[in-house]
Amino acid sequence: MKLVLLGAPGSGKGTQAEKLSALLGIPTISTGAIIREHINGKTELGLKAAGYIAEGQLVPDELIIDIVINRLNQDDCKDGYILDGFPRTIPQAEAAERLGLNIDKVLDIFVPDEAIVDRLSGRRECRICRTPFHTIYNAPSIPGVCDKCGGELIRRADDEPETIKKRLAVYHAETEPLEDFYRERGILTVVEGRKKIEDTTRDVREALGL
Numbered sequence: 544m545k546l547v548l549l550g551a552p553g554s555g556k557g558t559q560a561e562k563l564s565a566l567l568g569i570p571t572i573s574t575g576a577i578i579r580e581h582i583n584g585k586t587e588l589g590l591k592a593a594g595y596i597a598e599g600q601l602v603p604d605e606l607i608i609d610i611v612i613n614r615l616n617q618d619d620c621k622d623g624y625i626l627d628g629f630p631r632t633i634p635q636a637e638a639a640e641r642l643g644l645n646i647d648k649v650l651d652i653f654v655p656d657e658a659i660v661d662r663l664s665g666r667r668e669c670r671i672c673r674t675p676f677h678t679i680y681n682a683p684s685i686p687g688v689c690d691k692c693g694g695e696l697i698r699r700a701d702d703e704p705e706t707i708k709k710r711l712a713v714y715h716a717e718t719e720p721l722e723d724f725y726r727e728r729g730i731l732t733v734v735e736g737r738k739k740i741e742d743t744t745r746d747v748r749e750a751l752g753l
C-alpha cells in the first residue's frame with residue numbers, strides 16, 4: 544500500500560499515520576519530521592530549510608523531492624509507505640508521478656480552519672521519538688512526558704498562532720489544489736477529522752477498506 548495523507552496542518556495526519564503504520568506494518572515518511580531532524584543536526588539542508596519553516600512557508604520543491612527520493616530508496620519502504628506531508632504542491636505531485644511512485648490511495652482528512660488554531664496550540668511532540676500528543680485531545684499519562692519512551696514533550700516553533708495562520712493560508716493556496724488533482728485520478732477519499740481520534744481512525748479504516 545502506497546498511501547498519501549492530505550489535510551491542513553493539525554488535521555491529524557501524523558496521528559492517523561501512526562495508527563496506519565502499526566496496522567499495515569509499513570513506515571510513515573514525514574517530510575516535516577525529516578526536515579526538523581536536519582535543522583536540529585544543523586546540516587546543510589537544515590540550514591537552507593530553517594528560514595522557510597520559521598516563516599510558515601513551504602521549503603522549495605527541489606529540496607523536498609531529493610529528501611523523498613533518498614528516503615524511499617531505503618529498504619523498509621519496499622513493501623509500501625505512508626506519505627505524511629508530501630506532496631504538498633502540484634509540481635511535487637507531478638514529480639511523484641514522474642518518479643513512478645504509483646500512489647494507491649490519497650486520504651484527505653478534513654478539519655475546518657476554526658478548529659485548527661485550537662488544535663495546534665495544544666499540540667506537543669516527543670523530543671526523542673516524535674510521537675504526537677495534545678494537551679487536551681490526546682493527553683499523555685504524565686503531563687510533559689512521552690508515554691512511549693519517557694522523552695520530554697515539546698511544542699513545535701511553527702505552532703505559534705501567527706505562524707499557524709500563515710501555514711493555513713499556504714495550505715489553501717498550494718496544497719488544497721491536490722484534492723482535485725487526485726480526485727481526477729479517482730484515488731481521493733475524504734474523511735471528516737473533527738471527531739475523537741479513535742472515531743476518526745475507524746472512519747479512516749472504513750474509507751481505506753482496512
Ligand code: AMP
Pocket residue numbers: 552574575576578595596599600601602603604607627628629630631632635701710
Ligand atoms: P509538517 O510537519 O508536515 O507540518 O511540516 C512542517 C514544515 O516543513 C512545513 O510547514 C514546511 O515548511 C516544511 N515541509 C514539510 N513537507 C514539505 C513539503 N512536501 N513541501 C514543502 N515544504 C514542506
